[in-house]
Amino acid sequence: MICTRVKWLIFLLVIITLTSCTFARGNNSKITVTLSGWQSSPNESQLLRRVLQDFEAEHPDIKVKYEVINQQYMDVIKTRLIGDTAPYVFYLDAFEAPLLMQNNVLEPLNTYINDEFDLSDFIPTLLNAFKSNNKIFGLPKDFSTLALFYNQQAFEAAKLTQPPATWTELQQYSQKLTRDWNGDRRIDQYGLGIIPELSRQSFLIKTFGGTLINQNGYATFATPEGLKGLQLIVDLYRKYRTAAQPSDVGASTGSEMFGQGKAAMVIEGSWAIPYLKETFPKLKFATAELPTIAGKKGTMAYTVAYVMNKRTKYKDAAWKLIAFLTSKKGMKAWANQGLVLPSRQSVIAELGYDQNPLYAPFVAGADYATIWQAGETLPTVLTHFNNQFISALIGEQSLNEAMERAQVSANKEIAASQ
Amino acid sequence: MRRVWQRGRFGEGLAGFSFMAPTMIVMGVFTVLPIAYAIFLSFHKVRILGEFDLRFIGGRNFWRMLADERVWIALQNTFEYVVIVVPTQTILALGLALILNSSIRGKHWFRIIFFLPTVTASAVLTLIFMWIYNSNGLLNNILAGFGLPTYNWIGDPSVALKSIMIMNIWSTAPLYMIVYLAALQDIPKSLYEAAKIDGASALDQFFNITLPFLKPVTFFIVVIGIIGTFQLFDQSYIFSAGSGGPNNSTLTVVLLIYQYAFKSLDMGYAAALALMLAAVIMLVTVIQRTIFKEEKLH
Numbered sequence: 167m168i169c170t171r172v173k174w175l176i177f178l179l180v181i182i183t184l185t186s187c188t189f190a191r192g193n194n195s196k197i198t199v200t201l202s203g204w205q206s207s208p209n210e211s212q213l214l215r216r217v218l219q220d221f222e223a224e225h226p227d228i229k230v231k232y233e234v235i236n237q238q239y240m241d242v243i244k245t246r247l248i249g250d251t252a253p254y255v256f257y258l259d260a261f262e263a264p265l266l267m268q269n270n271v272l273e274p275l276n277t278y279i280n281d282e283f284d285l286s287d288f289i290p291t292l293l294n295a296f297k298s299n300n301k302i303f304g305l306p307k308d309f310s311t312l313a314l315f316y317n318q319q320a321f322e323a324a325k326l327t328q329p330p331a332t333w334t335e336l337q338q339y340s341q342k343l344t345r346d347w348n349g350d351r352r353i354d355q356y357g358l359g360i361i362p363e364l365s366r367q368s369f370l371i372k373t374f375g376g377t378l379i380n381q382n383g384y385a386t387f388a389t390p391e392g393l394k395g396l397q398l399i400v401d402l403y404r405k406y407r408t409a410a411q412p413s414d415v416g417a418s419t420g421s422e423m424f425g426q427g428k429a430a431m432v433i434e435g436s437w438a439i440p441y442l443k444e445t446f447p448k449l450k451f452a453t454a455e456l457p458t459i460a461g462k463k464g465t466m467a468y469t470v471a472y473v474m475n476k477r478t479k480y481k482d483a484a485w486k487l488i489a490f491l492t493s494k495k496g497m498k499a500w501a502n503q504g505l506v507l508p509s510r511q512s513v514i515a516e517l518g519y520d521q522n523p524l525y526a527p528f529v530a531g532a533d534y535a536t537i538w539q540a541g542e543t544l545p546t547v548l549t550h551f552n553n554q555f556i557s558a559l560i561g562e563q564s565l566n567e568a569m570e571r572a573q574v575s576a577n578k579e580i581a582a583s584q
Numbered sequence: 585m586r587r588v589w590q591r592g593r594f595g596e597g598l599a600g601f602s603f604m605a606p607t608m609i610v611m612g613v614f615t616v617l618p619i620a621y622a623i624f625l626s627f628h629k630v631r632i633l634g635e636f637d638l639r640f641i642g643g644r645n646f647w648r649m650l651a652d653e654r655v656w657i658a659l660q661n662t663f664e665y666v667v668i669v670v671p672t673q674t675i676l677a678l679g680l681a682l683i684l685n686s687s688i689r690g691k692h693w694f695r696i697i698f699f700l701p702t703v704t705a706s707a708v709l710t711l712i713f714m715w716i717y718n719s720n721g722l723l724n725n726i727l728a729g730f731g732l733p734t735y736n737w738i739g740d741p742s743v744a745l746k747s748i749m750i751m752n753i754w755s756t757a758p759l760y761m762i763v764y765l766a767a768l769q770d771i772p773k774s775l776y777e778a779a780k781i782d783g784a785s786a787l788d789q790f791f792n793i794t795l796p797f798l799k800p801v802t803f804f805i806v807v808i809g810i811i812g813t814f815q816l817f818d819q820s821y822i823f824s825a826g827s828g829g830p831n832n833s834t835l836t837v838v839l840l841i842y843q844y845a846f847k848s849l850d851m852g853y854a855a856a857l858a859l860m861l862a863a864v865i866m867l868v869t870v871i872q873r874t875i876f877k878e879e880k881l882h
Contacts, residue, residue: 247633416718
């Protein structure tokens, strides 16, 4: 009994000494800036840590505390914003930006930006994703568009030399590429791997003049124009049976099914390039811009920005960090890993991404891409769309019925939450 | 005399309360207060991001439930899950307990093996099962090997919930098996011996001695099982990456509460949904109690 009491006392003393140590350190003149983001690979955060070391060397009075949040990033950030424990600087996906911009939790950056920073160098569509009422709330750190990956060995075997340039060609190619090698009537190689999510398909809604969400935040995709684009995907999957989802072939992502040779073509972002090179070194593949649909080019673009928490204690230090990370120098150090493309035009040119045959289609896509963002209600619309689109894809109901239901239930929920 | 007695009693009461104070304070702060706050929130429209803002809206959150299609889907999924999982896992647990209670060889090893899934964390189990359920995974290969039909266990809306059911039955039945096993060993051997002398067959013994003796334990297992299955969350969360898909087929009430609370940040409505779930569970438990009590009278 006494023994445990002594143990507790020692434990308490240790804690007191430890905490007083941290207090003592806090009194030092160094300012600590907190930074949070996610990582798609351990390499990525290692690289960022190196960039942060450069920053600390340049600003000896600022210390950066970097934390990786891997699971359910936005849920964590939102909860921390509410609890007032959010980091000063954090990653924000364009998709979630409207909610945070509307709710007044981000610091507008206009007053901090000077001429030297060269704002006009950023690709305008990316920057616009983080603008609201003429205020800039975030500076895009990088982006990716979608392009067509094709397996050159599979193309050779099917006597195809060029990537498909139009969607009709894509349909024909995918028929030629769908193969059952061992004759067990289970298809071993599908023509195209698809991911039936709104984040990948929303440009198809626009192709024939449909719109995803109107100005009041209500879903409007279930129109004949909107469905015409989506029908293309459903046709490949159901009518021609030349497309497959990753889960159909036992893969977890599109790039995995492509790498394993279970799909000869797949529509993916530039992040798949380092993954494929590392995980499937023998795979021979190339990329091309997405095929045109009815003569029109289209693709998706995803972008992430650094934003500043409005309740930041040291705003100037936080801005210095953002400015460093999104400056030409900082971006160059960050973006040469090839996962994503730099959001500054000068850095794209300097790193030669627009000349690199693997990356050029992604850069070209930036000119005509649809940014994955559509107002505050997009997360609600997305849930209902994804649910019903899968149901249409596997043939439980027609696309028309499914999308009508998705739209009605999404709008009901939006109306109820207002 | 009486006064002294009362004073003594008061002192005793004070001592009793002070011993319980730590638990009562902890319970009060972390259980009673949150419950009270949840009830309070459920009558409000809450804005928590940015400036905190509360607006009294009466019963609107509760009316909203009636028109919310996803609430009905979630309730239906949850009921389906409870109705299939609870009886199956209870019968399976009883069966396993009976086998292990008999004198088969190596029953200690079987006990350990059967109990392993319960010790494993459910998140880990779910990840292992996702691998087993994979379209080209272990289960489909075994099924194909026997010439049986294969399924897209995770991706097909009509089987996704059943995949979770199978996994959960497999992982929780052993826990209840242990409870049954302990209860079985409490039944006096002499009863069986007497029954044998009277010429009762093994089946007669089971239905007239074993089952009646296990009734209190069965009540416990069914109640705990129902509460546990009504609160299904982590498995369907991991299976569907938080969406409740494909096509709402793995959407459970708790997952829906999570989505409204942390994805849509609609705390008022989420609190109302949580109260609704609590009411449903209470109702079911009360119904069970009356059923079991009635039988006790006989």
